[in-house]
Amino acid sequence: MTKSSNNCIENEIMQIDDYIINNNNKGALMFIENALKLDDYIRLKEEAFGGVCHRQAAQASLDGSTYVLHVEVDGKTIGMARIIGDGGFVNYLADMIVATEYQGKGIGSAIMERILSFVQSNILDGGQTMIDLAAAKGKEGFYEKYGFKSRPNDREGHGMQLRLKN
Ligand SMILES: CC(C)(COP(=O)(O)OP(=O)(O)OC[C@H]1O[C@@H](n2cnc3c(N)ncnc32)[C@H](O)[C@@H]1OP(=O)(O)O)[C@@H](O)C(=O)NCCC(=O)NCCS
Secondary structure (H helix, E strand, C coil): CCCCCCEEEEEECCCCCHHHCCCCCCCEEEEEEECCCCCHHHHHHHHHHHCCCCCCHHHHHHCCCCCCEEEEEEEEEEEEEEEEECCCCEEEEEEHHHHHHHHCCCCCHHHHHHHHHHHCCCCCCCCEEEEEECCCCCHHHHHHHHCCCCCCCCCCCCCCCCCCCC
């Protein structure tokens, strides 16, 4: 999978009806690829998941991502998701986040569609690939809407995880 060039703006501006109806400033959403600023990443992550985000690790995570998509409204970063991929069989979807006040307006869905389209468009000819993720508690239903299957199921066991610290 090729990493998209940095600072590549999709030139895509999307109006979401619910958002516009609920906001007097009628801001448009802008989807931007591989240009998420470190401070915005840390802010979104800390707001969504709590705790204090390790700055160097956050930079390493952004640098090591295959694809980082973020959403701005009136210049403010209000959502994101990123893919870490090996270019072949495996992709990991991480940090799917929409800022609390913007949730429930279709923005998560718009991010997911673009993430899926990026991965789909990078499948090698005749090949196939997989997207793994670890859903936050209560968010499984969001991912199921896009075809993700919970584990364990008839074919597969639990997803598993090991956390290591320094
Ligand atoms: C999960 C999250 C990204 C969803 O973003 P969002 O902008 O609120 O989602 P949308 O408004 O685009 O919703 C899209 C669809 O998913 C559904 N949905 C959203 N959250 C859901 C949930 N927790 N369970 C089931 N369905 C859900 C919506 O009802 C909507 O369905 P519809 O298309 O039939 O109307 C957002 O809630 C979030 O950022 N949460 C905090 C961070 C987090 O936990 N991220 C997940 C880490 S694994």
